[in-house]
Structures are given as C-alpha cells and as structure tokens.
Amino acid sequence: MLLRDIAHSRTGDKGNISNISVIAYDMSHWALLETEMTSERLRSHLDWMEIANVERFILPQLGALNFVLYGALNGGVTRSLALDAHGKCLSSAVLEMEIRK
Template identity: 55%
Template sequence: MKLREIAHSRTGDKGNTSNISLIAYSPDDYEKLKQSVTAEKVKAFFKDTVKGEVIRYELPAIGALNFVMRGALGGGVTRSLALDMHGKGLSSAMMDMDI
C-alpha cells in the first residue's frame, strides 16, 4: 500500500530544515501511520536528500505526524542550487512510500 492511500501531506521549510506533515484520512489511518512511518524509515526514504537527523512528532488530536528533517535543502533557500529549493516536492515524493 502507498502512503497516499491513507494520508495527505504538507511541506514547510526554515533555512536548511524541511518538515513534512502527514495527516491521516481517518482515526484508524492515524494508527497505521504511527506504526508504519517512523523517523528511521523517512530518513532511509530520503537518504539522498536528507543529510541530518529526522525527528518525528505525533499530533494525535488532529491525526497527524510531523517530520522535521535537518540538512534537507542543500544549504537553505538562499544557498541551494536545487530547482525545488523550498522542498515543496518532498511531501509529494513521500506519498509514494510503501507502508
């Protein structure tokens, strides 16, 4: 199953740090997210992009997980040569993760 089948996402950035919020479609889906999408799995999925640590925060009241990924934007918006310097495409890429 692909992650996009049970959640949608949103990406933000601050300097060289990107964060991806995964929001479950239902409470049962939130439990699947908690079990299936770990910080380690996200770090491995983005191994070519994320150079720093990945921290997962749980937001059960809204059925979401937030992943803060340090060293993910090639030095930050003003320093990166990447086409997607804000990293907005990272959340779409993550939706293709197998869980």
C-alpha cells in the same frame, strides 16, 4: 499500499530545515500511520537526500505526524541551486512510501 492511499502531506521550510506533515485522511488509519511512519523509515525512504537528522512529533488529536529534517535543503533557499529549494515537492516523494496494511 502507498502512504498516499491513507494520508496527505504538507511541507514547509526554514533555512536548511524541511518540515513535513503527514495527516491521515481518516482516523481509522491513524494507528497504522503512527506505527509505519517512523523517523528511521522516512530517512531510509529519502536516502537520496543528505539529511543530518530527522525528528518526529506525534499529534494524535489531529491524526498527524510532523517530521523535521535537518540539513535537507542543500543549504537553504538562499544558498541552494536546487530546482525545489523550498522542498515543496518532498511531500509527493514522502507519499510514495510503501506501507503495510
């Protein structure tokens, strides 16, 4: 199953840092989300990016995970020539991750 089947996502940016939240549609999927969505798996899934470090923050009361990706935006909005300098499309890329049922 794809992550998008059980969760939605939102991104933000600050300089060269991307912030990605992954939120369960239903709390019945929270345990699966917390188990499957590790920093290591996310970094591996986004291996085409040059990410320096990934931090994961767990928000069980919201059924959400927040990931901070350092060095993910090719220098940041004012320095990058990337088409998606803010990294807003990263949420779509993250939701394509395969997870176990």
